[in-house]
Amino acid sequence: MAKRSIYARELVNLMAGHWVARAVYAAARLGVADLLEAGPQHVEVLAKKANAHEGALYRLLRALASVGVFTETEPNTFSMTPKAELLCSDHPNSLRPLVLLWNELEYSAWDDIVHSIKTGECAFEYRTGSPFFDVLEKDMESARIFREAMAGASRLIPLAISEVYDFSGCNTIVDVGGSHGNLVSTILSTHPDLKGVIFDLPNVVESVKNKMGDEASRCEFAGGDFFESVPGGGDLYILSRIIHDWDDEHSIKILKNCRNAMGSDGKLLLVEIIIDTNNESSFGNWLDLHMLVMQGGSERTEAEYRRLLDAAGFELTRIIPTGQWQNIIEAVPASI
Ligand SMILES: C[S@@+](CC[C@H](N)C(=O)[O-])C[C@H]1O[C@@H](n2cnc3c(N)ncnc32)[C@H](O)[C@@H]1O
Structure with a gap:
């Protein structure tokens, strides 16, 4: 041919x-x-x-x-x-809620991708008049589907993190934007000396509180807004798939609030895809566009994460592959 x-x-x-x-x-x-x-x-x-x-x-x-x-x-x-x-409703790693999320609440925002590309703005907000997470705060059914979608699509991430990351020397982990709580419950179940805090928007925390298993006794639940503040008292702050939801300005605000909440010997872990700079075929490049369209967010390269962390008072110490799309990006407070 x-x-x-x-x-x-x-x-x-x-x-x-x-x-x-x-x-x-x-x-x-x-x-x-x-x-x-x-x-x-x-x-x-x-x-x-x-x-x-x-x-x-x-x-x-x-x-x-x-x-x-x-x-x-x-x-x-x-x-x-x-x-x-993986499309069965009762499969432990079911992707059905994610298919429903992408094709119902989220799908029509892609009609305005040209607006996003011309302006750099979030198409979802342009189309509906509201930021994505404000819609979820008002619509409990969409919020439930979003939570289930995040949990199903990420079931293997908490397991990978609890296996590859060395938690020794750590007492309390704070999962910022912890949503369904899978990350904290998985880490606590394999690390019996650890305590955890699940921090998310008030409605999200309320709905996840009663669904935690045995680990709930070592877990605190805190509702709030990470643009205002983040709970203190932790020595390891984890942000799994949080920073990719936001543009640089919002991301730096969240990271600075984590920096303010932790002591000088605290650590920060970002769990995120890292964009390859050689334009290899990669899911990250497509998720990057989805983040732009849905939330005005962005997947980032390693250099972009370094710059972001630096602007928020952190120093990137290492990147740990998890065997999943996401990596662990470890950072510590920058020395002054
Ligand atoms: C993409 S989900 C990630 C959930 C989870 N960390 C994971 O990896 O599956 C983003 C989370 O950020 C939370 N969130 C959004 N805006 C927030 C805010 N202003 N303050 C606290 N949490 C917020 C959402 O409710 C949601 O649970």
């Missing part, structure tokens, strides 16, 4: 990327993976159970089977695949 025609095909496939995403969403919204948990099903049965049009559902599942989400094991009969299993 002529090279030009190969390029055209490749570009068309990229251009149609959101069709694939929307098809995954349709299957997730209809609960198809949940219906296939018990075993293969004929599309006629699936359509009845999912309250869908049989022919249209067949075309959806045939398309998804071509990208490894479901498989057609016999004519018109579909089965689960490892990717499809």
Whole structure:
């Protein structure tokens, strides 16, 4: 095939990327993976159970089977695949809440990506008139889906952090923007001498308080605004996927509040993707655009994290890979 025609095909496939995403969403919204948990099903049965049009559902599942989400094991009969299993509601690492979040509350903000690129502003706020987290504070159902989406998509991150980071010498960790509490509960469960504080917006903390397991007795829950202040008394402050939500000005404010809350021998851990400077194909580059569109935030390079930390009175000491997309970026108060 002529090279030009190969390029055209490749570009068309990229251009149609959101069709694939929307098809995954349709299957997730209809609960198809949940219906296939018990075993293969004929599309006629699936359509009845999912309250869908049989022919249209067949075309959806045939398309998804071509990208490894479901498989057609016999004519018109579909089965689960490892990717499809992650769309089940009760899978411990379920990605279903994340698909619903990206395609419901968040999707229409992408209609205004051109505005974001022209102005550097957040498309979500331009479209709805409100910053993203203000909407979640007022809409409990969206807040619940957001929390579940964050928890499902990040189930492996707390485990990785508790395995790769050496917590010796540390007494109290403060999880700033701790949301669902998975990070603190995982670290406490493997480090019985540690205590933890989960700090987040008041509504978020209220809803997570009663859901903590055995570790709750070694845990404090604090509601507040990290642009105002951060709880004192910790010796390790962790911000997992917080700084990428914000532009530099807001990020420096949060980091300065952490600096003010900790003693001079405290430590700070940022858990974030680090953008490769060689433009390798990377999820981080796409999440970076999503952060711009949704929150006016940004994924950053190592040099950008160094500059940000420096501006807030910290010195970056090391970067520890976790085996996940995110790295641990460790920093200490800068010597004066
Ligand atoms: C992207 S989520 C990260 C959650 C969690 N750390 C994780 O890694 O899964 C960002 C968190 O920041 C919290 N947050 C947003 N604005 C805040 C504020 N002004 N003060 C305190 N927490 C805030 C949100 O409620 C949310 O839980």
